[in-house]
Amino acid sequence: MMNKKTNKGDVLLSIKGLKIQGFSDEKWHDIINGIDLTLHAGEVLGLIGESGAGKSTLGLAAMGYTQPGCRITAGEIIFDGVDLTKLTDGEKRKFWGNRMTYVAQSAAASFNPARRLIVQTTASTIRAGIKDQASAYEDAQQLYTVLNLPDPKHIGERYPHQVSGGQLQRVMTAMAMSPRPDLLIFDEPTTALDVTTQVEVLASMRSIVEEFNTAAIYITHDLAVVAQMADVIKVLRYGNEVEEAPTRQMLNAPQEEYTKSLWSVRSLEKTQQEAEASILSLQSIDAAYGVEKVLHDVSIEVPKGSTVAVVGESGSGKSTAARVITGLLPQISGIVRFDGEDLPPALSNRSKDQKRRIQMIYQMADTAMNPRQTVREIIGRPLEFYLSMRGSEQTNRIVELLEMIELDASFMERLPGELSGGQKQRICIARALAAEPDFIICDEVTSALDQIVQEGILKLLLRLQEELGLTYLFITHDISTVKAIADQVVVMNQGEVVEQGLKTEVFSPPHPDYTELLLSSVPEMDPDWLSNLNKKEIRS
Amino acid sequence: MKPESDTYSAVGEVGAVHERRSLWTRTIIDLRKAPYTALFGMIIILAYALVAIFAPILAPYGEAQVFPEPYAPWSSTYIFGTDQIGRDIFSRMIFGARNTVGIAVATTFLAFLIGGILGLAAAINRSWLDQLLSRSVDVLMAIPSLIFALVLLSIFGSTVTNLILIIAVLDSTRVFRLTRAVALNVVVMDYVEAARLRGEGLGWIMRREILPNIMPPLIAEFGLRFCFVFLTIAALSFLGVGIQPPTADWGSMVRDNASLIMFAQYDLKAGLTPLLPAAAIALLTVAINFVVDWFLHKTSGLHDE
Numbered sequence: 001m002m003n004k005k006t007n008k009g010d011v012l013l014s015i016k017g018l019k020i021q022g023f024s025d026e027k028w029h030d031i032i033n034g035i036d037l038t039l040h041a042g043e044v045l046g047l048i049g050e051s052g053a054g055k056s057t058l059g060l061a062a063m064g065y066t067q068p069g070c071r072i073t074a075g076e077i078i079f080d081g082v083d084l085t086k087l088t089d090g091e092k093r094k095f096w097g098n099r100m101t102y103v104a105q106s107a108a109a110s111f112n113p114a115r116r117l118i119v120q121t122t123a124s125t126i127r128a129g130i131k132d133q134a135s136a137y138e139d140a141q142q143l144y145t146v147l148n149l150p151d152p153k154h155i156g157e158r159y160p161h162q163v164s165g166g167q168l169q170r171v172m173t174a175m176a177m178s179p180r181p182d183l184l185i186f187d188e189p190t191t192a193l194d195v196t197t198q199v200e201v202l203a204s205m206r207s208i209v210e211e212f213n214t215a216a217i218y219i220t221h222d223l224a225v226v227a228q229m230a231d232v233i234k235v236l237r238y239g240n241e242v243e244e245a246p247t248r249q250m251l252n253a254p255q256e257e258y259t260k261s262l263w264s265v266r267s268l269e270k271t272q273q274e275a276e277a278s279i280l281s282l283q284s285i286d287a288a289y290g291v292e293k294v295l296h297d298v299s300i301e302v303p304k305g306s307t308v309a310v311v312g313e314s315g316s317g318k319s320t321a322a323r324v325i326t327g328l329l330p331q332i333s334g335i336v337r338f339d340g341e342d343l344p345p346a347l348s349n350r351s352k353d354q355k356r357r358i359q360m361i362y363q364m365a366d367t368a369m370n371p372r373q374t375v376r377e378i379i380g381r382p383l384e385f386y387l388s389m390r391g392s393e394q395t396n397r398i399v400e401l402l403e404m405i406e407l408d409a410s411f412m413e414r415l416p417g418e419l420s421g422g423q424k425q426r427i428c429i430a431r432a433l434a435a436e437p438d439f440i441i442c443d444e445v446t447s448a449l450d451q452i453v454q455e456g457i458l459k460l461l462l463r464l465q466e467e468l469g470l471t472y473l474f475i476t477h478d479i480s481t482v483k484a485i486a487d488q489v490v491v492m493n494q495g496e497v498v499e500q501g502l503k504t505e506v507f508s509p510p511h512p513d514y515t516e517l518l519l520s521s522v523p524e525m526d527p528d529w530l531s532n533l534n535k536k537e538i539r540s
Numbered sequence: 541m542k543p544e545s546d547t548y549s550a551v552g553e554v555g556a557v558h559e560r561r562s563l564w565t566r567t568i569i570d571l572r573k574a575p576y577t578a579l580f581g582m583i584i585i586l587a588y589a590l591v592a593i594f595a596p597i598l599a600p601y602g603e604a605q606v607f608p609e610p611y612a613p614w615s616s617t618y619i620f621g622t623d624q625i626g627r628d629i630f631s632r633m634i635f636g637a638r639n640t641v642g643i644a645v646a647t648t649f650l651a652f653l654i655g656g657i658l659g660l661a662a663a664i665n666r667s668w669l670d671q672l673l674s675r676s677v678d679v680l681m682a683i684p685s686l687i688f689a690l691v692l693l694s695i696f697g698s699t700v701t702n703l704i705l706i707i708a709v710l711d712s713t714r715v716f717r718l719t720r721a722v723a724l725n726v727v728v729m730d731y732v733e734a735a736r737l738r739g740e741g742l743g744w745i746m747r748r749e750i751l752p753n754i755m756p757p758l759i760a761e762f763g764l765r766f767c768f769v770f771l772t773i774a775a776l777s778f779l780g781v782g783i784q785p786p787t788a789d790w791g792s793m794v795r796d797n798a799s800l801i802m803f804a805q806y807d808l809k810a811g812l813t814p815l816l817p818a819a820a821i822a823l824l825t826v827a828i829n830f831v832v833d834w835f836l837h838k839t840s841g842l843h844d845e
Contacts (some may be wrong), residue, residue, distance in 0.1 A: 026569075326737055347737065355739045368730040372752035385738060435738075 012182055012215050013039040013062060018075035020057055020239075021068060031070065032055050041182065041211040044228030046247070048220055048262075050423065050450035054239040059185045059219045063100050064092045080182065097124030100183040101176035105191055107168040111160040121175040130179050143174040144213060147204040166197035173205055176499040177212065184209065184216040190225060193478060195289045195521040202228055203534060204521075221450055223262065224523035227251060228530040235259050247527050261452060263525070269483050270307070270462060278337075279304040279471050280325065280439060285334035287324050294320045295331075296495045302439075302488075307465065307472040309486035309503075311479065311518065317495040318475045322441045325473070326360055341437065356386045359432035363444035365424035369416040375402075375427055376412045381433040401430040405460060422453035430461065433468075442474045448479055456511025457486050479522040483507075491515050574834055588824055592638040599631040604786035611800070614809045621813055623797055632788035633843070635725060639783060640790050643704060644770040650708035651769070652762060655715025662716070662747045663723035664732075674720070677713045685710045686775060693781045703782060707772055711765060718761050722754040756839035763832035767825045774821050781790030790817035 018031040031055045035409070037112040039045050039062075047055045059065065064077055064084030077084040084092060101124070104110045112120060122136040125488045131139065137156070144152035147170045161170060169189055176184055189205070190198040192349060206229060209216050218229045221452055233250045235242040235258070243256045254260050280302040280397075295317050302308045311319045323329040325336055327347030329388075340357065344350050362368035369378055379398050383389040399409045405426040416424055425445060432440050442461070446454040462485060464470060474485055482489060482503070489506040491498040493514045499506055506515065523529060571579075591598060600619075601607075605627065612622040620629040662670040677680040678689075689706055696702045726732065728752065735749050776782035777791025785792060804811025 210770065328737070349741075350739075352739055355737065360732045360734065360737060362734070364730060368734060370731045370749055370753070375749075382738060385740070431734075 010041045010079060011038060012041045012043075013037070015058075015062065015076045015134070016076050016078075018058070018061060018077065018273075019073045020054075020061060020070055021073050022057075022067075022070045022243050024069070028071075030239055031391070032061070034075065035236075035239070035241055037062070037234065039183070039215055040219065041215050043232065044209060044216045044218055044230045046218045046220065046226035046233040047236060048223060048226050048233060049219060049236035049242075050452065052238070053236040055219045055236050056187055058236065059187055060102075060218050062183070062185060063102065064094060065096070066494070094128075098128040098130070098179050099181050100185070101179065101181045102185045103169075103172050103176045103187065103189045105188040107172045107189075108160070108165060110172065111168065116156065116161075117160065117163070117171050121156065121171060122178055122258040124175075128179060136212075138187070139176060140178055143177055143208070144171070146208050147174055148200065149174075149256050166193050166201050169193065169201050170204055173208060175200075177208055177214070179245055180212060180214075182215060186216060186218045186220075186229075188220050191220070191222070195479075196313060196517055198225075199521045199523070199530075199533070204529060205229070206530065208280055222523070223451070224525050224529075227525055227527045228523060235262070238247055251525060251527065268489070270485055271461070276303045276305055278302060279339050280473070281337045282321065282325070282339065283335040285321070285324055285336070286332045287329055288332055289320075289329070293332075294495050295324065298334075298492075298495070300490055300497065300500065302471060302473055304471055305465070305469050307474055307485050307489040308488045308490060309474045309476060309482040310490045310492060311476060311482055312492035313477060313518075315494070316492040318492050319443060320495075322360070322443055322473065324440060326358060327355075340353055345348055346470050350455050352386065356382075356435045357438045358441070359435050359437040359439070360441045360443065361425075361432050361445050364448055365421065365428050368428050369424065369431075370414065371416050374413050374415055375419075378416075378427060379430050380433050382431060386435050397434070401434055404433065404464070406428045406456075411450075422456060425449065425457055426451075426460065429457075439471045439472070439473070442472055444476055445474075447476065447478060457483075461485065479519060491518065548761040570838065572669050577830040578834035581827040581834075584823060584827035586833065588637055588641060588827075591634055592641050595634050595638045599628075599634040601628040601631040603632065603635040603788050605631070611810075614813075620816060623793070623811065627786075629793070629797070629816070630815060632793060633790070633820060634792060636790045636817060637820070638762060638768065639787055640773060640777075640821075643700060643783065644766060644773055647704045647708045647711070648762060648766045649771070650704060651711040651765060652715050654708060655712035655730065656719050656758065657746070658712070658813045659716040659719025660723050661742065662749060663727050664742060664745060664750070665722045666727075670720075673716065680710065680713045686772065688771065689776060690779065693776065698781045700783065700786055700787075703773065703776070707776075709770055711769055711772075715761065715765060719754070719758065723750050723756050726750045726753045746819070758834075760832050760836045760839070763828050763835070767828050769823065790821050793817040818832060 015037040016036065017034050017036065018032055019030065019034050021028040022031045023029075035054075035058060037045070037058070046290060047059060049055045057067070057070065061072065061077060062079075064079070064087065072085055075085070079095065084095070092438075111117075118137055121140045122131075122133070125131050125136045126133055128134075129414075131372050140156055141152050144155055149155050149167055149170055155163065155167070163171065164407060173189070173262070186205070190201050193201060199398050202225065208214075209229075216229075220226050230247050232244065233246040233247050235250075235256070237258055238257060242258050243250075243254070245255075250259070251263070252261055261269060278301045280300075282298055282300040285298045286293065286296055287298075298317070298321060300308070300310070300321065310321065312318045320329065324345075327343065327345065329352055330345035333496050336345070342352060346356070356366040376395075376398060379401055383394050383397055398412065401406060402411055407423065407430075411419070411423070411427075416427070419427065428445075445459050445461075451458065458481065461472065465472065472485070486503050488501065489503050491506065491512075491514065498512050498514045499518075507519070509516075513521065520533065547559055555564050555765075565645075574582075580707050580741050607626040607628065609618075609622055610624055610626040612618050612626070618630065619630050620633070623632070658673050662673045670710055687709060692706045693702060696706070730743060732749050733747050740749075773782055774789075774791030775787045778795045779796065780792070782791055783789035794814050794817050801815070802811075
């Protein structure tokens with residue numbers, strides 16, 4: 001067993017001139033180009049950057065670990081006086097799961113489904129000989145209490161599929177905390193969670209890090225989250241450090257242009273339009289998957305030329321409502337009225353023109369495009385199918401559409417795998433536009449994207465709406481996106497509409513309870529937000 | 541190719557690092573990295589194909605040409621001797637490549653056509669059609685296929701057409717299951733839903749949206765299925781209900797000359813004669829498996845560290 005000898009304020013981890021390369025396509029590519037990092041005992045460092053910035057690679061490298069296909073080419077990683085780059089895997093394993101631990105992004109994919117939670121929570125502690133089984137179990141139950149898990153005495157006896165995603169993420173934090181490490185790495189631990197769950201998980205993570213005075217590296221792309229967790233923030237881009245500063249200073253006065261652009265993203269806000277006549281209205285829709293009823297008496301009005309945002313957590317029925325509108329899931333009762341006529345419930349009974357006028361854009365652009373088709377085929381097909389455009393007429397229109405989404409003709413022959421996330425989503429928008437629709441359903445179109453890219457997509461959608469007079473139904477769980485794009489808001493919970501109206505009305509009090517909870521759960525760019533929220537809760 | 545400017549532009553966004561190569565360069569790179577076993581397999585398969593195509597030129601004698609010398613020993617006139625009625629075994633082996641392999645290829649293609657189309661339809665439909673097809677396939681698979689083929693061939697008669705149809709239908713059950721299973725993973729993708737929303741027909745969704753994405757496992761299965769079909773035909777011929785004489789075929793050649801094996805103690809070469817067509821079958825099967833193994837390894841994304 002390794003003795004812990006760090007005190008608060010000591011340098012725990014120092015990385016100097018670290019360079020990491022990854023192997024792909026027969027070549028070595030730079031992932032990290034010479035980064036320095038210093039972490040003191042008991043300090044929380046936030047690493048932020050877009051995808052591909054190298055933040056996860058750096059986080060793992062802090063443990064002396066590189067993913068398969070990566071190699072450290074230069075620099076040193078000194079953890080408590082030992083250079084990890086010089087150790088063998090066997091020697092490093094004495095640190096892993098003992099003095100340094102890791103919390104992964106997807107808890108559901110990281111647990112062994114065949115073993116009880118408490119066994120997995122304490123496995124590394126017992127293996128390292130820090131505690132015997134009885135005291136490790138007792139300690140785990142205590143950690144569950146600190147992490148605010150329900151029934152901490154017995155929850156450990158459950159299997160991973162028997163608890164919710166947010167609970168599982170907290171159990172993983174308990175697992176990481178169990179050996180009382182000096183260093184904890186959080187790799188986007190709340191990204192996959194709903195807003196209301198995220199708040200609870202964040203609060204419990206912060207309290208446990210504070211209670212045991214553990215140093216941590218918190219990796220995320222969400223600025224508001226990192227503002228709650230970190231003492232110091234480091235911004236990465238393309239494997240280089242952009243800047244590093246204490247959290248408050250970073251939030252109030254960022255130095256670099258890039259950081260400022262990251263910070264400004266959330267300021268986008270659409271000026272609300274007055275409601276016109278409805279182009280689409282759902283009238284007391286009931287829908288079910290098999291016997292399980294998921295929509296109860298849902299009525300939504302969508303005025304022509306405006307954007308209606310549907311917000312709610314996962315399972316609230318917002319995507320199901322979209323499936324009813326498109327005809328993929330015929331409703332049991334109720335009417336979908338589009339531009340003055342009732343739409344047949346089943347897709348197969350709708351005319352080609354009815355299908356053309358309602359288009360859909362998906363959350364994951366990756367899976368929304370056939371990986372074996374080029375951009376030309378993807379955009380060209382609706383042109384050919386709905387409008388019978390072929391040959392040079394089709395090619396010209398594709399170029400026009402590509403320019404409309406701020407790309408150019410050079411993208412025509414590319415496959416989806418050769419595009420970035422934002423470009424993929426733009427191609428999906430172009431595919432929807434190709435059909436010359438009146439109404440577009442956007443299902444969480446920005447939630448899988450980096451913030452700067454999100455802003456670009458949102459601006460594009462707003463511009464297209466102005467130019468082409470489109471109507472959007474915008475499904476999202478992100479309140480800042482709603483502020484940016486919506487005229488009207490529909491709040492859904494458990495298959496029912498909780499509140500609906502103009503954006504200004506819904507966002508200003510008084511709220512129904514659920515809207516209040518949803519709005520208050522959205523992290524703000526204020527380092528004191530979480531503490532204030534907790535205080536408020538205690539008072540009420 | 542990193543954009544260094546700080547202003548955001550959609551065009552400047554860095555996509556995945558990926559170099560576009562032509563099919564030809566990719567093939568060359570793959571072949572250069574292929575293991576020796578795969579190269580060996582490819583050479584053998586190529587050799588069999590050439591022999592099958594050029595059989596009339598390569599064979600010294602005709603396929604059913606009878607010489608007044610039954611059971612002639614190995615010699616310069618008859619390289620592997622003659623069979624029980626005096627036909628040159630070497631020539632018949634060359635023609636056998638054409639018949640046995642040709643029929644097996646045709647049968648496998650047909651099996652894939654039937655199983656593939658029905659499998660895709662079942663995966664896309666997911667309701668009564670899927671149930672109907674899947675349960676029928678379960679029933680067919682519950683009956684041992686060799687015995688079932690024997691029964692059917694005895695009822696309908698052992699013509700080449702019947703042979704191809706019966707084995708194709710029986711083997712298409714396995715193709716159906718595989719196609720359905722891999723297609724199910726693709727059917728749930730958003731791009732298939734997008735095609736459906738667009739109003740595309742079943743044929744388009746099958747051909748353009750799903751098929752290109754499930755090709756690798758299907759091609760690998762084609763190789764393996766071919767081996768089984770080939771062995772089934774040889775086995776049926778050995779049992780006397782497969783390819784009928786005077787058409788040369790490796791399975792029936794083993795049966796016809798099987799008694800020669802007892803003379804091995806007097807003349808080793810005579811004893812080897814019935815094993816030659818058997819060896820030809822074995823060699824092709826092994827060669828195909830080598831190639832399929834490599835192909836599966838390459839496309840499955842399993843890579844050695």
